[in-house]
Amino acid sequence: MVAQSTKRVVLFASGSGSNVENIVHYFQERRDVTIAMVLTNKRDAKVLDRCNRLNISALYFNKTAFSKSHGVVDILKGLKPDLIVLAGFLLKIPENLLHQFPDKIINIHPALLPKYGGKGMYGKHVHAAVKANQEGETGITIHYVNEQYDEGAIIHQAKTTLLATDSVDTIAEKVHQLEFAHFPKIIDQLLQQP
Ligand code: GAR
Secondary structure: OOOOOOEEEEEEEOOOOHHHHHHHHHHOOOOOEEEEEEEEOOOOOHHHHHHHHHOOOEEEOOHHHHHHOOHHHHHHHHHOOOEEEEOOOOOOOOHHHHHHOOOOEEEEEOOOOOOOOOOOOOHHHHHHHHHHOOOOEEEEEEEEOOOOOOOOOEEEEEEEEOOOOOOHHHHHHHHHHHHHHHHHHHHHHHHHOO
């Protein structure tokens, strides 16, 4: 019998890691998909506690390893990822990493790009800007990562309606619910592509 090949996913996260946890749960019974490792640039990120609890390998790296040397690239080469997923990761991906893994790095952004993207637009900052502009809807964008913040080719978007009574926190909650529903499925679809 030919052994089924396992697709390997590496996740990057900078903060709480609720998307990481949701992705881990989605794939936990799947023998054809492995979450190989979670990498973080924040030594005290809550995602590290989650990884401990979930029995997922996790690694903190510093700025030198990420953007001033090949440290993170070498770790990734060893992990042989089929897909690298930025799940709440807030640093710009350096060019050497992009070139090493062309078309294999995707990001989730908590708004409907091209609106509310770019440097400084992350997490609550996005939702505060959406609220300030009295938007009637917001959403999520899953896209490939390129040299510019939030400008890579869009893979998938999903929308949610906003009410005038929504606060920044309730907008964040609505967006998280969209992320939980869509992100693992899109990762799954990308892994199935030949
Ligand atoms: C998510 O909403 C994600 O879309 C956003 O950070 C949050 C992380 O939440 N990413 C960005 O803003 C990237 N520009 P989590 O740590 O609970 O998964």
